[in-house]
Amino acid sequence: MHIVVCLKQVLDPEITPKYFKIDPDTNRPENSDTDLVLDSFAENALELAIQLRDKVPGATVTALCLGDEESEEVLRRALAFTANAAVRVWDEEWENLDGQAVGHILAQTITSLGGAQLVLTGYQASDIEEGLVGPVMAEELGIPCVTLVSELEVEENSAKATVEVEGGYAVVSVPTPAVFTIISSETNVPRLPKVKDIRLARSKPINLLESEDLNLDRECCQPGVKLERAYLLNREVACEVLPGDDGAELASELADRLLALKIL
Amino acid sequence: MTRILVFANQQGDSLSSGAKEALAFGRRLASSTGGEVRSVTLGPFAEAGAREAIASGASIAYTISNPLLAEYDVELFVNSIHTVFEQSGADILILSFDKIGKDLVGRLATRAGASAITEVVDYTANSDKVSWIRPIYGDKAFGEYSTTRQKVVVGIRQKSQDVNVPVETSKGEIIEVDYAPSEEMIVTKLVVKIQAALSDISLEDARIIISGGRGLGGPEGFTELQVLANLLGGTVGASRAACDAGWVPSNLQVGQTGAVVAPDLYIAVGISGASQHLAGITNAKTVVAINTDPEAPIFKRANIGVVADYKSVIQALTEKLKKVLV
Ligand SMILES: Cc1cc2nc3c(=O)[nH]c(=O)nc-3n(C[C@H](O)[C@H](O)[C@H](O)COP(=O)(O)OP(=O)(O)OC[C@H]3O[C@@H](n4cnc5c(N)ncnc54)[C@H](O)[C@@H]3O)c2cc1C
Numbered sequence A: 001m002h003i004v005v006c007l008k009q010v011l012d013p014e015i016t017p018k019y020f021k022i023d024p025d026t027n028r029p030e031n032s033d034t035d036l037v038l039d040s041f042a043e044n045a046l047e048l049a050i051q052l053r054d055k056v057p058g059a060t061v062t063a064l065c066l067g068d069e070e071s072e073e074v075l076r077r078a079l080a081f082t083a084n085a086a087v088r089v090w091d092e093e094w095e096n097l098d099g100q101a102v103g104h105i106l107a108q109t110i111t112s113l114g115g116a117q118l119v120l121t122g123y124q125a126s127d128i129e130e131g132l133v134g135p136v137m138a139e140e141l142g143i144p145c146v147t148l149v150s151e152l153e154v155e156e157n158s159a160k161a162t163v164e165v166e167g168g169y170a171v172v173s174v175p176t177p178a179v180f181t182i183i184s185s186e187t188n189v190p191r192l193p194k195v196k197d198i199r200l201a202r203s204k205p206i207n208l209l210e211s212e213d214l215n216l217d218r219e220c221c222q223p224g225v226k227l228e229r230a231y232l233l234n235r236e237v238a239c240e241v242l243p244g245d246d247g248a249e250l251a252s253e254l255a256d257r258l259l260a261l262k263i264l
Numbered sequence B: 001m002t003r004i005l006v007f008a009n010q011q012g013d014s015l016s017s018g019a020k021e022a023l024a025f026g027r028r029l030a031s032s033t034g035g036e037v038r039s040v041t042l043g044p045f046a047e048a049g050a051r052e053a054i055a056s057g058a059s060i061a062y063t064i065s066n067p068l069l070a071e072y073d074v075e076l077f078v079n080s081i082h083t084v085f086e087q088s089g090a091d092i093l094i095l096s097f098d099k100i101g102k103d104l105v106g107r108l109a110t111r112a113g114a115s116a117i118t119e120v121v122d123y124t125a126n127s128d129k130v131s132w133i134r135p136i137y138g139d140k141a142f143g144e145y146s147t148t149r150q151k152v153v154v155g156i157r158q159k160s161q162d163v164n165v166p167v168e169t170s171k172g173e174i175i176e177v178d179y180a181p182s183e184e185m186i187v188t189k190l191v192v193k194i195q196a197a198l199s200d201i202s203l204e205d206a207r208i209i210i211s212g213g214r215g216l217g218g219p220e221g222f223t224e225l226q227v228l229a230n231l232l233g234g235t236v237g238a239s240r241a242a243c244d245a246g247w248v249p250s251n252l253q254v255g256q257t258g259a260v261v262a263p264d265l266y267i268a269v270g271i272s273g274a275s276q277h278l279a280g281i282t283n284a285k286t287v288v289a290i291n292t293d294p295e296a297p298i299f300k301r302a303n304i305g306v307v308a309d310y311k312s313v314i315q316a317l318t319e320k321l322k323k324v325l326v
Helices: A040-055 A069-080 A099-112 A133-141 A195-203 A247-260 B017-033 B046-055 B074-088 B099-112 B220-232 B240-244 B310-325
Strands: A002-007 A009-011 A036-038 A060-066 A085-089 A118-122 A145-154 A158-165 A168-175 A178-182 A207-209 A225-232 B003-007 B036-042 B060-064 B092-096 B115-120 B122-126 B129-136 B141-147 B152-156 B173-176 B189-195 B208-212 B235-238 B265-269 B286-291 B304-307
Touching: A002 A040, A002 A069, A009 A069, A036 A040, A036 A069, A040 A060, A040 A069, A040 A118, A040 A145, A040 A178, A060 A069, A060 A099, A069 A085, A069 A195, A085 A099, A099 A133, A099 B099, A099 B115, A118 A133, A118 A145, A133 A145, A133 A178, A133 B099, A145 A168, A145 B099, A158 A178, A225 B115, A225 B129, A247 B286, A247 B304, A247 B310, B003 B017, B003 B074, B017 B036, B017 B046, B017 B092, B017 B122, B017 B152, B036 B046, B036 B074, B046 B060, B046 B173, B060 B074, B074 B099, B092 B099, B099 B115, B099 B152, B115 B129, B115 B141, B208 B220, B220 B235, B220 B265, B220 B310, B235 B240, B286 B310
Parallel strands: A002 A060, A002 A118, A060 A085, A085 A207, A118 A178, A145 A178, B003 B036, B003 B092, B036 B060, B060 B173, B092 B152, B115 B152, B208 B235, B208 B265, B265 B286, B286 B304
Antiparallel strands: A009 A036, A145 A158, A158 A168, A168 B189, A225 B141, B122 B129, B129 B141
16 A cells, blocks of 8 residues: 655744744745744644554555755655655746645656555645645545545545544545545644654655656646735734732732623 | 626525625625626525525525535535536636535636635735735735636635625526536545534634633643633633643634634633634634733733733632622
């Protein structure tokens, strides 16, 4: 069984808002190269992929990332998680790709890798948060897609997925191959890689594919949306900080305020 | 003139809240672009949905009343909506980016050769040119997007739109579309559906929410919050950090990837105020923050701040309010 997990490198979402600035010339975050990490839902997908691989004899995991050389960091992380192989796909010409273009390129990359029984990816990346790559890949590959998946069980020619639905969750069964977009749950908390595996990961090969290696549709590699302008949100309000440091007194003061405001 | 098609999903025989938002967005867009709104409803109650959509401003309401469409199925819905999108000649297809929309937007756009834009909260329109506005970078910023293809599929962020009051006397035409989805198209089979164990009051409807974060240090702190919430007739929420730690179930998560809430009072206890958390409380009226760190970003969103260890505050607060309220 071949499992492909698609990973994205993103600006650290936990960056303190105070330090978050948009460069008006590029419409991108300033210093965005200083704090790059593996996207958090993609990391959940990676963890789940490794868990599934370990349950199925003979299964392999290929970590796949569309990105420049810098993004090999996330593939090294995947290798440290004990992914079997790592593939990076990139072309200098690719600029400002959107989720649809990325979905097209990743789908073609998976095809050129000989396909996969399971394709896993984060449900949306924490930078632009489009949530399009999974469904677009599925449409391109002509296979089913299950979104918002927290748990996954594989059978011979199908998979059972636990998914978030309105008002609760559901378990669905789909024939494989299929695409799954993953959310965080108690069962896919990313592992802490072993020191030995981190060391081994440094020397493992990363296979590079470029556009001429793939059967791409030029039109589909063009982004369908263009970011014209980005600006910061300012939702700051004037906060009245209650004076003092005695918890009980503060509590009493707070209660009085809330009662005076007629909220309670 | 722009022709706008809205997929109006239903819950039972009435429109879902997401559908109402999508229709309201479509209506607003149509009035600034000089366009017209049409709707599509699916399933055995499609006609009732169509009438509701007309009351909300649709001039033509397409229906596919097939009983196979009673329950959501991704393939059937993609095929059906795509058929109507083609037939209607619309340039813009609007859907709620709710759990179903998250499944549909990418597939429909790819199938139609359209641009796709998700989590849209607003737009700007200059003559015929529309730019779409959506939050980016975990709600730290806004992005304004143009599209490059002739058609576009738009996913509206949940809880971002004021819905219209339906006007029952509105006139519109209902057109039953000649399209029959078949059993063979279904590939995703539902095994079981489980209703989340909700507390008495759902987060979305609560007037008072007391949320705990990593600063609570463990699940025990939530018991204290629950006591206070019970006293005030409110309910308990949580940050993602507290949910990920397994202290409370994930359906209590408030934020960008959790529940979007709009209570009269939101008390954030031991929550730092990451942008992704704040995304869930944009419409909260009064926000109180209890946090040991005076520099925590939550104080930039809070109306009232208490800089203290929550342990010394919550119990005292509960005691005092018990005396006053009970
Ligand atoms: C893709 C993505 C989506 C996300 N979606 C969401 C979401 O929907 N909702 C969400 O909440 N987060 C979300 N997050 C996570 C978010 O970025 C933050 O990591 C999270 O909100 C932090 O939770 P926290 O404030 O409880 O913890 P922390 O940031 O660790 O803050 C804990 C706070 O508690 C205070 N504290 C410590 N001890 C005490 C004490 N004894 N008394 C009082 N205060 C104390 C500290 O000063 C600190 O401010 C998302 C992240 C990503 C990447």
